[in-house]
Amino acid sequence: MTADAIRVKRHERASIVVWFLAISLGALLFALAGCTTIRVPIGGTPVQTNTYLTGNWVFQLTSTSGPFPIASLGGFIYAQQPGVDDATTASLEATVSSSSTCYLGADLIPLYGTVSAAGGNTTLSIHSLPVDGQTLTIQNAVANGALTTLSGTYTIAGGCSNGAAGKITGQRYANLTGTYSGAIAAAMGETISLDLTQDPVVDGTGSGTFLVSGSATIGGISCFKTGSIPTPSTSVPGSTIIGNQVSLTFADSDGSLMTLTGTINPAASTLALTSVTVTGGSCAGSLGSATLTVAS
Amino acid sequence: MGRIKTEENRSSTARARIAGAPATTRMAPVAAKPLAARPARAGNCFFWLSLPILLGSVVLAGCSSNANKGSGNTGSGGYTPFPSDYITASGNWQFTPTATTGVLPFTSLAGYINEEKTSYGYDLTTAVLQVQPSSASNCFADATVIPMDGHTTVVNVYLESFTDEQQVLSLQGTKNSAVNQLSGKYSISSGCASNLSGTIVGTEYADVNGTFAGALTNNPNQSATLSLTQYTTGTGDGVFLLSGTGTFNGFGCFSSGTLAAQNGGVLGNTITMNFSTNDVSGARAVLTGTINPSASTITLKSFNVVGGSCPASFGGGVLNLQT
Numbered sequence: 001m002t003a004d005a006i007r008v009k010r011h012e013r014a015s016i017v018v019w020f021l022a023i024s025l026g027a028l029l030f031a032l033a034g035c036t037t038i039r040v041p042i043g044g045t046p047v048q049t050n051t052y053l054t055g056n057w058v059f060q061l062t063s064t065s066g067p068f069p070i071a072s073l074g075g076f077i078y079a080q081q082p083g084v085d086d087a088t089t090a091s092l093e094a095t096v097s098s099s100s101t102c103y104l105g106a107d108l109i110p111l112y113g114t115v116s117a118a119g120g121n122t123t124l125s126i127h128s129l130p131v132d133g134q135t136l137t138i139q140n141a142v143a144n145g146a147l148t149t150l151s152g153t154y155t156i157a158g159g160c161s162n163g164a165a166g167k168i169t170g171q172r173y174a175n176l177t178g179t180y181s182g183a184i185a186a187a188m189g190e191t192i193s194l195d196l197t198q199d200p201v202v203d204g205t206g207s208g209t210f211l212v213s214g215s216a217t218i219g220g221i222s223c224f225k226t227g228s229i230p231t232p233s234t235s236v237p238g239s240t241i242i243g244n245q246v247s248l249t250f251a252d253s254d255g256s257l258m259t260l261t262g263t264i265n266p267a268a269s270t271l272a273l274t275s276v277t278v279t280g281g282s283c284a285g286s287l288g289s290a291t292l293t294v295a296s
Numbered sequence: 297m298g299r300i301k302t303e304e305n306r307s308s309t310a311r312a313r314i315a316g317a318p319a320t321t322r323m324a325p326v327a328a329k330p331l332a333a334r335p336a337r338a339g340n341c342f343f344w345l346s347l348p349i350l351l352g353s354v355v356l357a358g359c360s361s362n363a364n365k366g367s368g369n370t371g372s373g374g375y376t377p378f379p380s381d382y383i384t385a386s387g388n389w390q391f392t393p394t395a396t397t398g399v400l401p402f403t404s405l406a407g408y409i410n411e412e413k414t415s416y417g418y419d420l421t422t423a424v425l426q427v428q429p430s431s432a433s434n435c436f437a438d439a440t441v442i443p444m445d446g447h448t449t450v451v452n453v454y455l456e457s458f459t460d461e462q463q464v465l466s467l468q469g470t471k472n473s474a475v476n477q478l479s480g481k482y483s484i485s486s487g488c489a490s491n492l493s494g495t496i497v498g499t500e501y502a503d504v505n506g507t508f509a510g511a512l513t514n515n516p517n518q519s520a521t522l523s524l525t526q527y528t529t530g531t532g533d534g535v536f537l538l539s540g541t542g543t544f545n546g547f548g549c550f551s552s553g554t555l556a557a558q559n560g561g562v563l564g565n566t567i568t569m570n571f572s573t574n575d576v577s578g579a580r581a582v583l584t585g586t587i588n589p590s591a592s593t594i595t596l597k598s599f600n601v602v603g604g605s606c607p608a609s610f611g612g613g614v615l616n617l618q619t
Contacts (some may be wrong), residue, residue: 091443206458
């Protein structure tokens with residue numbers, strides 16, 4: 001190889017290096033060229049996988065200072081993905097703590113912010129719209145590897161709860177979908193079987209709820225043997241789940257309604273009904289409680 | 297999937313997409329070919345170095361330009377600063393839509409708009425509006441609460457909703473000089489009501505504060521005097537809580553009542569009050585009605601006494617603000 005050829009090769013290598021640096025600089029400028037209208041902070045690590053926090057969540061709050069207005073929150077988190085600092089919204093229903101009068105009559109809390117993957121962690125950081133002048137911020141809630149739990153801190157600024165702060169832990173709840181069956185407690189031979197389908201996790205509402213559809217079969221009872229969840233309309237409210245709280249209403253062909261309320265476990269494998277009530281028709285009255293398990 | 301409508305979200309999404317995709321993938325078709333053809337000239341290094349800088353500058357300029365579109369701002373690169381006497385759009389609003397594409401997704405929207413006031417000409421703005429679902433579409437039948445965020449300029453308000461059963465509602469309204477009227481357009485992307493759009497007119501309703509007095513229409517001997525105070529900020533449902541006291545004549549088992557804040561509310565032009573009373577058996581006085589934009593008149597649609605020793609349903613009436 002001649003000296004000129006070696007020089008050309010060296011120049012080629014140098015040119016490639018410079019070209020690479022230029023490309024990198026260009027990419028940086030693209031990133032930094034975020035418009036002035038960007039709400040979320042610039043930065044963070046690209047979210048590639050395992051960042052999808054969209055779903056139905058329940059949060060438990062523990063106070064470390066100031067007032068303690070909210071005992072728990074439950075509802076719909078919606079995280080765009082994939083990206084950097086994914087724009088994220090949430091509609092969470094607060095369970096007001098027994099020691100507080102804040103958030104009374106104002107328990108729906110819309111929030112927005114980001115999910116990021118900075119530092120290898122999937123982290124949720126969101127703050128609420130003002131609710132009676134109170135702004136709730138959930139900071140650096142880090143998810144576990146399976147993205148089924150979150151752990152972080154919260155603060156509340158302004159209004160009745162100003163100065164509240166503490167720790168927050170979140171638990172994702174699986175979809176209430178499948179065939180759930182079991183016996184009605186304190187009733188001889190009466191059984192309930194429900195075929196339920198929860199809307200997909202991306203279909204949560206602005207109230208934090210997810211619609212549920214399905215049908216019910218009641219055994220050991222002379223009336224209301226079957227029922228189905230009516231399609232929601234302007235006159236008929238839908239059956240919903242929010243967090244771990246379930247509220248279902250089935251209609252019989254004779255016009256009577258059966259309303260079930262209860263809770264699910266995180267895997268949605270057990271539906272613990274605290275109330276089964278029929279209104280209208282010859283079966284009207286309370287049937288009691290029941291624990292239903294999903295068919296595997 | 298996602299909320300990619302407002303200018304700020306467009307920017308956010310674009311930024312995410314650029315950073316998420318390898319920059320070399322975007323640049324390689326431009327750079328690779330000449331690199332192979334041109335071995336080793338120092339001058340080329342500066343050319344390649346300058347190219348992405350120029351592209352970055354173009355993107356920066358594009359973003360700035362995009363941000364200015366439709367905002368009613370003037371000048372180069374920024375928003376028209378708010379005047380010193382600027383009035384924000386914060387308050388209790390009621391919107392009436394008119395469909396131009398497809399059917400009406402809802403017959404009205406009402407709730408809380410909160411504009412975070414700055415001096416920059418661009419205020420972050422949030423809203424929670426409740427829809428009155430339209431039977432023509434039924435799409436919002438069980439998704440009636442719509443949280444939104446966006447921004448406000450000197451001229452316009454831009455809002456985009458959180459995803460609501462995958463429906464994303466966008467509102468753009470132009471303010472009148474008194475900032476108590478908005479006129480503009482709405483559109484819905486994705487979900488059940490996708491592609492429905494139209495025009496919208498909004499009216500701001502003043503706070504319900506003061507003493508309101510009047511009689512029921514069907515029986516002038518039945519009257520009420522209510523001292524009411526509306527919260528200055530709304531809830532996550534878009535409602536403004538309302539507290540106060542009342543004195544009542546002609547209702548038999550009670551003569552006074554107390555309205556706890558969580559039992560009273562104003563949403564757009566709709567007002568609801570559920571008074572506890574001095575009836576020893578616990579009667580409650582439940583009043584529903586509407587207010588006019590200046591909140592000087594409460595038109596009661598119903599006056600019901602629930603529980604206690606004198607349950608009954610009475611007709612409506614008119615209560616006027618006492619000056």
